[in-house]
Amino acid sequence: MIVIFGASGDLTRKKLIPALYNLFKKGTLTDSIICLARKKFSTEDFIESLQLAENIGSNEIDPEFISYLTYYPTDFRKPDINLLQTVLSKEEETIFYLAVGPDLFQPIIDIIKQLGISRKKVVFEKPFGFDLGSATELNDCISKTFNEKEIYRIDHYLGKEMVQNILVFRFANSIFEQIWNRDFIEKVEITISEAAGIGRRAEYYENAGALRDMMQNHLLQLLALTAMNPPISMQADDIRDEVVKVLRKVKTLNFKVAQYESYRQEIEKPDSVTETYAALTLNIDEAKWQGVPFELKTGKKLAQRYAEINLIIKDVTCRLFSRERKIKNLPNTITLRIQPNEGIMVKFNAKIPGAGMDLQQVKMDFCHKCEFGPNTPEAYESLLYEIMEGDQTLFTRWDSVEASWKIIDPIRQQKKQLSFYQEGSEVF
Ligand SMILES: NC(=O)c1ccc[n+]([C@@H]2O[C@H](COP(=O)([O-])OP(=O)(O)OC[C@H]3O[C@@H](n4cnc5c(N)ncnc54)[C@H](OP(=O)(O)O)[C@@H]3O)[C@@H](O)[C@H]2O)c1
Known part of the structure; x- marks a missing residue:
């Protein structure tokens, strides 16, 4: 299972979804993708907003991939944990991708903590802090909740x-x-x-x-x-x-x-x-x-x-x-x-x-x-x-x-x- 926080954003639309689509076409992706952001989209509206043809570069998008995507409107500062718990399985390994600015890292870490999923990987986008002090603070907060083996800090280069x-x-x-x-x-x-x-x-x-x-x-x-x-x-x-x-x-x-x-x-x-x-x-x-x-x-x-x-x-x-x-x-x-x-x-x-x-x-x-x-x-x-x-x-x-x-x-x-x-x- 993959959960994208910030699914209505630029990074998800232009980079993550096309990359996931390519992995799907190569047979590597067989997981469903739970997409979360604040906008009050239905899953259909969300899929339309992804502009798949343009961002993937093909007019024929495989419908099976589309069936993997589900969108839930969620404010990460006021999340509906019960809803997320019903959608996610505690037993399944879950990748949480934080495609959001660093100000949302802490509220999302709190959400992940509350979900109580034991097998997880958590992906943080750059910037990782704004200086040594803020990066250390952020890291202290992350490492209280996840061990280093669960943490993936992205430098896309x-x-x-x-x-x-x-x-x-x-x-x-x-x-x-x-x-x-x-x-x-x-x-x-x-x-x-x-x-x-x-x-x-x-x-x-x-x-x-x-x-x-x-x-x-x-x-x-x-x-x-x-x-x-x-x-x-x-x-x-x-x-x-x-x-x-x-x-x-x-x-x-x-x-x-x-x-x-x-x-x-x-x-x-x-x-x-x-x-x-x-x-x-x-x-x-x-x-x-x-x-x-x-x-x-x-x-x-x-x-x-x-x-x-x-x-x-x-x-x-x-x-x-x-x-x-x-x-x-x-x-x-x-x-x-x-x-x-x-x-x-x-x-x-x-x-x-x-x-x-x-x-x-x-x-x-x-x-x-x-x-x-x-x-x-x-x-x-x-x-x-x-x-x-x-x-x-x-x-x-x-x-x-x-x-x-x-x-x-x-x-x-x-x-x-x-x-x-x-x-x-x-x-x-
Ligand atoms: N864009 C890129 O190509 C790129 C490249 C490298 C790194 N990054 C990094 O990736 C991160 C995301 O970038 P982005 O360009 O995708 O930003 P963005 O377009 O501004 O997207 C931000 C996302 O966060 C969501 N969000 C904001 N506040 C929220 C809240 N309170 N509750 C729920 N969702 C909330 C937004 O949802 P709503 O729109 O629904 O409010 C949106 O989905 C940033 O840290 C950026 O530095 C981006």
Whole structure:
């Protein structure tokens, strides 16, 4: 049984239901789905509001899937526990998905407690707190009711196929892992550039900003996967142990924050100091990474939408070409493209054909879609599947959430000068 709290919201409509539909089509989903939110919908109205054809991308939705969905209007602050108890079975394993803002976590935890279901998994959406204090408070509240094995904290970036591929790329390929250290790597750049603005999330975003909304979770998790040492096994906790070790060693060297020029007008707050762009330069305090800057950058209303990890390789060649031809060898780079055009690209220098010995940078390009086909599961499909399977590898453990806030909070507390950028700028 799956119970979605916040079923009339954007996340459920655009991500969860399409992901559940794909799992149903693959034969993985055989459970009924209880959908809860405040709107006084009938199940039929609710199904119509899901705009299934548009969000699933097909005009022929399997009616069996639709028969799995039932909607009950419920105010989570004044719930009808008796009704929920009649709908849910105490014996059946139940996944509770909290697709709501964090202000509703506590009332929903109280509901789940009262339902008295013994076999359960509880899924929390980001943001997990707004700073270390609120995250700790939230976690204390959750861990009084659930044990860590029952808790799934979502960072949907971890569900992306290419993010899962980071460990395989590194630890199943000695060609790369042998150079994955300060002796060979000059710099690591991790970028999530968004072309979109704040959309309909103005109130949330004004209180969050890029540091809380993106850095604390997605970018720091990418950094941890890029820099971590090999785990002793592929067990969830062995991987998550290594993730948290890296995060605890992160030192902030520098940072900048900026806001796109029309932001204040858009949110009608002329004195807003919320950053819509943040760039951090970090170092990992361990011998392997000594002196290697990790540059993390993210922002909204930028020129392009992409996410990638870029490793710049040190120039350790004999400089033959640069000395003799007075041209600079462009550095070799390894780029893990997380989205779009998922893949991995290695850039190196080659001779331009013909007379002379001029160089040009060329690339070896692994295109994920070309190799494995276009039907890669969306992040939420992978995450829901793992929840059903009870594998917590792709979910953030509390100690890593805590370590991330310990990096971000001091940055937020330093009131650095906010600069402004034009919409459509490149990452800077
Ligand atoms: N949208 C995304 O793509 C996305 C992506 C990543 C993370 N998230 C996170 O996921 C969470 C949900 O986001 P969202 O975009 O889906 O938000 P949303 O569109 O505002 O939906 C909120 C849901 O909560 C319900 N709700 C609010 N107060 C309630 C109450 N007192 N009783 C019962 N239901 C209540 C709403 O029901 P009614 O409308 O019926 O009142 C609605 O179903 C947020 O924490 C967000 O940060 C969202």
